[in-house]
Amino acid sequence: MATAAETLSGAMAPRPFRVVRRQRETGDTWTLELEPVNGEPLDFVPGQFTMLYAFGVGEVPISICGERGGPLVHTVRAVGAVSEAICASRPGAVLGVRGPFGRGWPVEEALGLDVVVVAGGIGLPPLRPALYECLRRRSEYGDVVLLYGSRTPADLVYRREVEAWRSRFDLEVDVTVDRGEGDWRGKVGVVPKLIGSARFDPGAAVAMVCGPEIMMRFAAEALLARGVPEDRIYLSMERNMQCGLGHCGHCQLGPTLICRDGPIYRFDEIEPLMKVREL
Amino acid sequence: MIGPEALDDLVAALKGRGFRVLGPTVRDGAIVYDDLESAGELPIGWTDRQEPGSYRLDRRDDEARFGYAVGPHSWKQFLFPARISFWQARRVDEGGFEVREPPPEGAPFAFIGVRSCELHGIAIQDRVFLEGRHVDRDYEARRRDAFLVAVNCFEPGGTCFCVSMGTGPKAEAGYDLALTEILDGEHRFLVQVGSERGAEVLRDLPRRDAETLDLQAAGAAVEGAAARMGRSLDTTDLRDLLARNLEHERWDEVASRCLTCGNCTMVCPTCFCTSIEDHTSLAGDEAERVRLWDSCYSVDHSYIHGGSVRPSGRSRYRQWLTHKFGTWHDQFGTSGCIGCGRCITWCPVGIDVTEELAAIRATEEVSDAND
């Protein structure tokens, strides 16, 4: 058993991880692969996040989006000081990692059922570990469907991988963009629109949804309209988060703390809270 | 039983055991908690007069040591200081860095004069920092050996409502020693022992056994306090009442008075929100992480990329009140309020939580009918 001191330290102290690979996804979004400078790799369940620290700049919550057993992978959109510093970290640079934190996607509960993954924009990375898990144990799930949308074609992440998934016979992939720019020849429209015609059995499916809150709301409505029960729809919520430990009070969402009770919630638990403005 | 002089022996006995002794004392027109050199620094002969938005000290016509209710301070400022440094880090080879976590500073504290409500306040922060999935290392180090000398109340304040919250006025558990001050007849203190350490400290003090009369006088003092609460609150189903009334029009009304100054969160013994700040030296090779008290009344508290989740004063007041009295139950299995009245007294515009909650309860049917 770990001594008290061991369990206590590390809760606030980041572990150094070295960037081993950096890849551009879109104009402002990068994927980083990280390896621990020393010690064990990070174990996690799909849907969990870490607190990622850029030396001296700050620390922010970022979802884990790689495969279990592999390097720690994060896909980050540069929107402010900390996320910009993280995105600017080249191979060799060291970032701090705390975690993993949070409750993950229902990959176990979904065994034996169809899986519908609905992602909007930067919402795909947090869902990717769940998809990897479904593909790794492919025979244990029914139909697996990925519905992915973004504002423009230039905002789609993991484009090559999504193309490769498209050619798999055991995975249905449908992609759409709000505005078809450039040489885009695919679908145009918002991602919840794809739900109506996707191939899955609503009575025996689990849906996992991540994206902007408004998109999740419409996606949930479309899933309900297809007949997916409200307790089989899962969403990922976002709030300001500073500690990840349930101590700083910032990530409260009504009766819950997102770092502890989320970020993944069942729709029937969260729906009454989503309706209250400025909660 | 001990006499008032024995309080000096108590301070000395605790200091002799290596404790940093803290207790009530008068500073700048208020009774605050600070280091005590001797029991002579207690607020001898002082009391406090508290009403919504007002606090002042008054002379008593006796030599009571604990003849006041509570001041603006609470023990949380020692167990959960307003600012701590978690760690420092410095750059090392190949772009890396090394983190040093200094051991939490832990001069063991002895608190003299902990009210029953405050014992409950400490127990509530224990739940948040020690009894969840993660333990707060700094809080744990400060809390672990803290020696608590409780004092039963005989002079409740004008904004107290511990009886309604079930947190006082008599200390029931969680102390090492508990004192009941008796002013009627000979000035004396009944001492109750709550721990082995407490018993051991008591053996150092000049004392005599309590007699039936002493016990009766002590009981009467506490009962008298229970009967003179300045405020009361109907707590029936409070959590559900608030959960049902998130769109009640009272939130708009109270928001028109609330300055969102955050005073109530600073004085509240259970409020625990903090912000984490990362700093770096000018040269960029040293970094530090600090934790500061924060307040849900600030717009930044709920900032996420794109804006604040709670931009209006209405939503921030609602967050505070519904958390304290409602969702705290969901999150930590207890109310977040101990009925100490500090938030009422120290609110610059005298907003009274008991009145706000009563107003929501009284007008709930109206809002239901509007649904």
Ligand SMILES: Cc1cc2nc3c(=O)[nH]c(=O)nc-3n(C[C@H](O)[C@H](O)[C@H](O)COP(=O)(O)OP(=O)(O)OC[C@H]3O[C@@H](n4cnc5c(N)ncnc54)[C@H](O)[C@@H]3O)c2cc1C
């Ligand atoms: C559980 C969770 C998982 C996330 N996963 C990812 C991910 O995989 N990829 C990604 O690009 N982004 C993710 N985000 C959002 C990311 O945390 C924010 O974009 C980031 O905090 C912005 O910080 P900043 O300092 O760069 O920006 P600024 O806008 O300058 O933010 C200032 C401060 O506000 C807070 N803050 C701002 N926006 C957010 C936010 N959206 N959520 C929480 N705190 C915020 C942070 O404390 C931040 O340091 C996730 C957020 C949460 C809560």
Ligand code: SF4
């Ligand atoms: S909410 Fe007010 S009365 Fe209740 S514990 Fe906090 S300061 Fe005291």
Ligand code: SF4
């Ligand atoms: S209730 Fe009073 S003390 Fe609290 S933020 Fe509003 S004005 Fe300030």
